Amino acid sequence: MPNSATAGGFLLILAIVLPVTGALLSLVLGGRHAERVALLVMPAGLVVAVAIASVVWRTHTVLEYSVGSWDPPLGVAFRADGLSVVMIVTAALLICGIGAFARAQFPTPRGQETRTSLVFWTLLLAVWGALNAVFIGGDLFKLYVALELLTFAAVPLVSLDGRAETLTAALRYLLFALFGSILYLLGAVLFYGAHGTLDIVLLSHRIHAGPVAWAAISLMTAGLLAKAALYPFHLWLPPAHAGAPAPASAILSGLVVKAPFFLVVRLWFDVMPRVPERAAAQMLGTLGAAAILFGSVVALRQARLKLLIAYSTVAQIGYLFLMFPLAVEPETGHQWNTAAWTGGVLQAISHAFAKAAMFMAAGLIAEALGHDRIAGLAGIGRALPITVFAFGLGGLSLMGLPPSGGFVAKAMLLTAAVAEGQWWWAVVVLTGGVLAGGYVFLVLARALADASEPLTLLSPISPSRQAVVVALALCAVLLGFIPLRPSELLQIGRPDIAIGGPR
Amino acid sequence: MGEATLYGLCGAALVGLGLFGLIVHPQPLRKILAFNLIGGGVFLLFGAIARRGAAAGFGGDPVPQALVITGIVVAFSATALAVALLLRLFQETGQATLHLDG
Amino acid sequence: MTDRPLALDIGLAFLVLGVAVWTIAARDTFAAVVGFVAFGLLLTLVWARLAAPDVAPTEAAIGSGVTGGLLLGASTRLHGTQTPAPGEKPGAILRLAAAALCTVVSAGLAAIVLLLPEPAPTLAPQAATNISATGLGNPVTAVLMAYRAIDTLLETVVLLLALVGVWSLAPDRVWGGFPGPRHHADPDGLLPFMAQLLVPVGLLVGIYIFWVGSVAPGGEFQGATILAAMWVLAMMAGLVDAPAVSRRWLRLLLVAGPAVFFAIGLAGFAMAGAFLAYPEAYAKLLIVTIEVPVTLSIATMLALLVAGPPERALR
Amino acid sequence: MSFALDALTILAVSTGAFFFLAGTVGLLRFPDALSRLHALTKADNLGLGLVVLGLLFQPEELFAGLKLVTVWLLTLLAGATVTQLIARTARPGGAQE
Numbered sequence A: 001m002p003n004s005a006t007a008g009g010f011l012l013i014l015a016i017v018l019p020v021t022g023a024l025l026s027l028v029l030g031g032r033h034a035e036r037v038a039l040l041v042m043p044a045g046l047v048v049a050v051a052i053a054s055v056v057w058r059t060h061t062v063l064e065y066s067v068g069s070w071d072p073p074l075g076v077a078f079r080a081d082g083l084s085v086v087m088i089v090t091a092a093l094l095i096c097g098i099g100a101f102a103r104a105q106f107p108t109p110r111g112q113e114t115r116t117s118l119v120f121w122t123l124l125l126a127v128w129g130a131l132n133a134v135f136i137g138g139d140l141f142k143l144y145v146a147l148e149l150l151t152f153a154a155v156p157l158v159s160l161d162g163r164a165e166t167l168t169a170a171l172r173y174l175l176f177a178l179f180g181s182i183l184y185l186l187g188a189v190l191f192y193g194a195h196g197t198l199d200i201v202l203l204s205h206r207i208h209a210g211p212v213a214w215a216a217i218s219l220m221t222a223g224l225l226a227k228a229a230l231y232p233f234h235l236w237l238p239p240a241h242a243g244a245p246a247p248a249s250a251i252l253s254g255l256v257v258k259a260p261f262f263l264v265v266r267l268w269f270d271v272m273p274r275v276p277e278r279a280a281a282q283m284l285g286t287l288g289a290a291a292i293l294f295g296s297v298v299a300l301r302q303a304r305l306k307l308l309i310a311y312s313t314v315a316q317i318g319y320l321f322l323m324f325p326l327a328v329e330p331e332t333g334h335q336w337n338t339a340a341w342t343g344g345v346l347q348a349i350s351h352a353f354a355k356a357a358m359f360m361a362a363g364l365i366a367e368a369l370g371h372d373r374i375a376g377l378a379g380i381g382r383a384l385p386i387t388v389f390a391f392g393l394g395g396l397s398l399m400g401l402p403p404s405g406g407f408v409a410k411a412m413l414l415t416a417a418v419a420e421g422q423w424w425w426a427v428v429v430l431t432g433g434v435l436a437g438g439y440v441f442l443v444l445a446r447a448l449a450d451a452s453e454p455l456t457l458l459s460p461i462s463p464s465r466q467a468v469v470v471a472l473a474l475c476a477v478l479l480g481f482i483p484l485r486p487s488e489l490l491q492i493g494r495p496d497i498a499i500g501g502p503r
Numbered sequence B: 001m002g003e004a005t006l007y008g009l010c011g012a013a014l015v016g017l018g019l020f021g022l023i024v025h026p027q028p029l030r031k032i033l034a035f036n037l038i039g040g041g042v043f044l045l046f047g048a049i050a051r052r053g054a055a056a057g058f059g060g061d062p063v064p065q066a067l068v069i070t071g072i073v074v075a076f077s078a079t080a081l082a083v084a085l086l087l088r089l090f091q092e093t094g095q096a097t098l099h100l101d102g
Numbered sequence C: 001m002t003d004r005p006l007a008l009d010i011g012l013a014f015l016v017l018g019v020a021v022w023t024i025a026a027r028d029t030f031a032a033v034v035g036f037v038a039f040g041l042l043l044t045l046v047w048a049r050l051a052a053p054d055v056a057p058t059e060a061a062i063g064s065g066v067t068g069g070l071l072l073g074a075s076t077r078l079h080g081t082q083t084p085a086p087g088e089k090p091g092a093i094l095r096l097a098a099a100a101l102c103t104v105v106s107a108g109l110a111a112i113v114l115l116l117p118e119p120a121p122t123l124a125p126q127a128a129t130n131i132s133a134t135g136l137g138n139p140v141t142a143v144l145m146a147y148r149a150i151d152t153l154l155e156t157v158v159l160l161l162a163l164v165g166v167w168s169l170a171p172d173r174v175w176g177g178f179p180g181p182r183h184h185a186d187p188d189g190l191l192p193f194m195a196q197l198l199v200p201v202g203l204l205v206g207i208y209i210f211w212v213g214s215v216a217p218g219g220e221f222q223g224a225t226i227l228a229a230m231w232v233l234a235m236m237a238g239l240v241d242a243p244a245v246s247r248r249w250l251r252l253l254l255v256a257g258p259a260v261f262f263a264i265g266l267a268g269f270a271m272a273g274a275f276l277a278y279p280e281a282y283a284k285l286l287i288v289t290i291e292v293p294v295t296l297s298i299a300t301m302l303a304l305l306v307a308g309p310p311e312r313a314l315r
Numbered sequence D: 001m002s003f004a005l006d007a008l009t010i011l012a013v014s015t016g017a018f019f020f021l022a023g024t025v026g027l028l029r030f031p032d033a034l035s036r037l038h039a040l041t042k043a044d045n046l047g048l049g050l051v052v053l054g055l056l057f058q059p060e061e062l063f064a065g066l067k068l069v070t071v072w073l074l075t076l077l078a079g080a081t082v083t084q085l086i087a088r089t090a091r092p093g094g095a096q097e
Helices: A006-029 A031-059 A082-102 A115-136 A140-158 A164-195 A200-206 A211-228 A234-243 A246-256 A258-271 A278-300 A305-327 A338-369 A385-399 A405-419 A423-448 A463-481 B003-024 B028-052 B062-093 C007-025 C029-049 C055-077 C092-115 C124-134 C139-147 C149-167 C191-212 C220-236 C248-272 C280-307 D002-029 D033-056 D062-090
Strands: A063-066 A077-080 C310-312
Touching (some): A006 A063, A006 A077, A082 A463, A140 A164, A140 C149, A164 C092, A211 C092, A246 A305, A258 A278, A258 A338, A278 A423, A305 A405, B062 C139, B062 C280, C007 C029, C055 C280, C139 C280, C149 C280, C191 C280, C191 D062
16 A cells, blocks of 8 residues: 555655645735745744654655555655655755745835745745655656746746846756756656656666666756756856845755756666666766866856855765766676765755855855955954854865865765775865865955954844854754764665665 | 657657757747747657557557646746746846846 | 558648748747747647647647747847847857757657657556546546646646746836736727627637536646636737736635645545545546636736736836 | 538638638738738638538538537637737837827
């Protein structure tokens, strides 16, 4: 019976229904209620996320639910494995943090609705629902709809201020995203044509290496890479992420780009676990390495703080894709190196926290100074010490210095690279860390320098908003205290060949 | 070769054509048009696959046919959002270009 | 299935490709959009040939009709900006490389079409054996409203988010106001008279197309498009003004469809033990209860997506 | 009898098709929007009418025939209305009156 775990299934449904109905309610009630609804949904959604995590952790099995009792292939199934759970909890924590931070930025005057706050609160909840739908989707077409949901919720956030350059950035982002989703859909169509199902688990049993499978997975991966802004598809990301208001940048850089990455992982590790894929994995790794080097070097040359952080996102996305060549065992081409795998996922979540904190810190600095030119940051370290401290904490994770989630993630990738004799990836990881150190230091050195004349802040920055930023940065740091070994939670739901790790 | 294969090939050609338009046309509106052509090709391919799956007294597999309907509506929403962005950009700058320095 | 395609099919396929080439190659954007509308109409015929009578009207109404109208309007408003600046035009090498890449993609896809397994995998038998549990007669509607209802539900939310995105583009000073320019009915003109004649007939046709969807080709998307078209016509003929986006009734109308969908879906936990499950005895009743507000909401979304972001402030 | 009906059908449908062709050529060849519309609507209304007429000669149930005629009438009405709409937009001064 598909619905044996009805209570757990109920939670999975809630993870989508709660934020999405919240978005609907925000839109209907409008005005000040939009924000109130969002603030009510946030803790509830966090509770749901934690509940899902505890069910999966307790039972040590994949939580599965067939919508409407229609089992795949005819129906659509939701599944939460260890990976989904980690992403769902990360998303819930971040959304709550970003929401708490954004209250001061998107207020609604009494009795009057403003465009930016209505759109922001509605879309914040919509992004959340879409992310959860991506993380628990078990059906390739359902995932396509979830991806589009995410795109349409994310793009308007970029151009919220209505300036010409953000409109251009949003349009570019939309065109890239649409290009990505249509390629993804094309691949899914080919899978259906060959195997008569879109369900991930059923597909993984029916699939075999051959031209159809290769074409389908190449198209889908290419589309997802365009959405994840992996080099050379990164062109759209910096203007979009740097142009958006700070809380929106935090959502986009922290969470939204992780969704297509998550789906690439699903495709390669869950849809095609038994198909040799060594060359492809090496190629993904090469693109990732190029992204790390290119993004970091360009970040070093930025004059504006938000653009620097955005280019750093381009680089950090590169690290995610190093897990593909490292998780694939070089001799046989079959998976699995669990250390690399855990490292990749850990990089995704620690970057989410660190980058969200850094974008919001940059937002506070820009609010206080009226600009975000790096050359003009002198004295801000004295004026906003907590904010600059949070920025530095986030920076630790990007550089891969202890104690931080980024350190554990990169250390695991290094371990895997050394263990498998693929030392060239280790060189890339270390070089990227040094370059990240360069651009983080560049900012901190400016910020901590003494101003030539006393700094006057344009607007006072409330301590509570600074506290939120520090809290998120601390999450990234706390991830550094988890043990340096493959995570048991992440192994829940991995195909059997994964268990045991590298022989 | 049945009509399903014929139209499947037609869909394959449309995807390539649309992709070409998407790459070489600098104007955003032409890119949006090209995206819709790719969409048409993908849906046609899916329709051909549905037709191949004719069984149980149905002229085609109803699952892909239903998914195509969903896909057409999603493609329309995408087009509407893209066109609105483009028109707003034009209103703001008097230009309709993706060039950042434009 | 016949072994050889009819001459009609071959001709149609070439016509589709020809119009598609025109759409890409035409110098004038307006001409390209006209080509695209023709492309959509030809695809409608193809869908009929592919035994997909439910897809055909969707393609005609949304893929060709509403999309085409939207693009035609945009190309008129962007007139004069559509010649690329000298620096923007891709060079010959890029064009050649793009052509080569796209040829490879098309050739690869074509090879895969020829390689698809025989007999083709299909869910048609499963869809057929389960259809009695839904009380419906049209298998495509059964997929959309029962087997894969979650897709349809999320799709209505996708449309709604696109509308929020379009609205978000309004300048702040007109927020809450009316979309698009105000059209005034010309008292001596023929248009208001014709529109008054057509709109009620069109509404009737839209409702019929929606209603027939449970047993025959048709359904909420096709019906909703016709309803939306009538609303847009009434707006353009000056019979009614577009509603201000801050109106509570409008917001309610927009979310009614997804909201009822969610509500009945959640009630499924109590009634049939699962989200979006229907007890067999009431399946058809519940599906229709969902479809009515969904059709109204979709019609509203489509009409307002065409109308665009608010341009005139509330007074 | 059935031969005569078939001949009538072929004649009417072919004539209708010819009008469609003429209308399409007009659409492509005429210089401005108004004369294009003129060519298109004249030819298409008549063309569709002839096609429907031709199909009416094929004996089916009465209801099918009624449907065909309804389709034609609806097209006439919708065509006329939309033509008005396009003509107004195409006129100098455009839609904003």
